[in-house]
Amino acid sequence: xxxxxxxxxxxxxxxxxxxxxxxxxxxxxxxxxxxxxxxxxxxxxxxxxxxxxxxxxxxxxxxxxxxxxxxxxxxxxxxxxxxxxxxxxxxxxxxxxxxxxxxxxxxxx
Numbered sequence: 001x002x003x004x005x006x007x008x009x010x011x012x013x014x015x016x017x018x019x020x021x022x023x024x025x026x027x028x029x030x031x032x033x034x035x036x037x038x039x040x041x042x043x044x045x046x047x048x049x050x051x052x053x054x055x056x057x058x059x060x061x062x063x064x065x066x067x068x069x070x071x072x073x074x075x076x077x078x079x080x081x082x083x084x085x086x087x088x089x090x091x092x093x094x095x096x097x098x099x100x101x102x103x104x105x106x107x108x109x
Contacts, residue, residue, distance in 0.1 A: 003045035007058040011065040018058060019086040024108035025056040026101070029072075029079040031063050036095035037078045043098045044080075047105065055105050084108045 009017045009027065018025045028044050030037035048057035062069045062077055072081060072088065081091040082104050090104055
């Protein structure tokens, strides 16, 4: 079950939702056919609830929005990229454990 706190971003709104965000943003680059993406999705949704108001959690479907992943060198999914003040702070590739994602988020806080 997807969290209502997760923002769906697209190539069209990526700049306004992510790059111009006043809070750090963790973007989950995913696709519907990707099994590891489905495996990590509940973890990402949980982080959206836990860090509400501190970090924006966003998802971008790479099949529907091919331009943005290309700009950030996303070659494998899931790729989670942490943005702060419009810049890439850090990223991880693959279905990583929750504590690794929390460590990523804490770098931005």
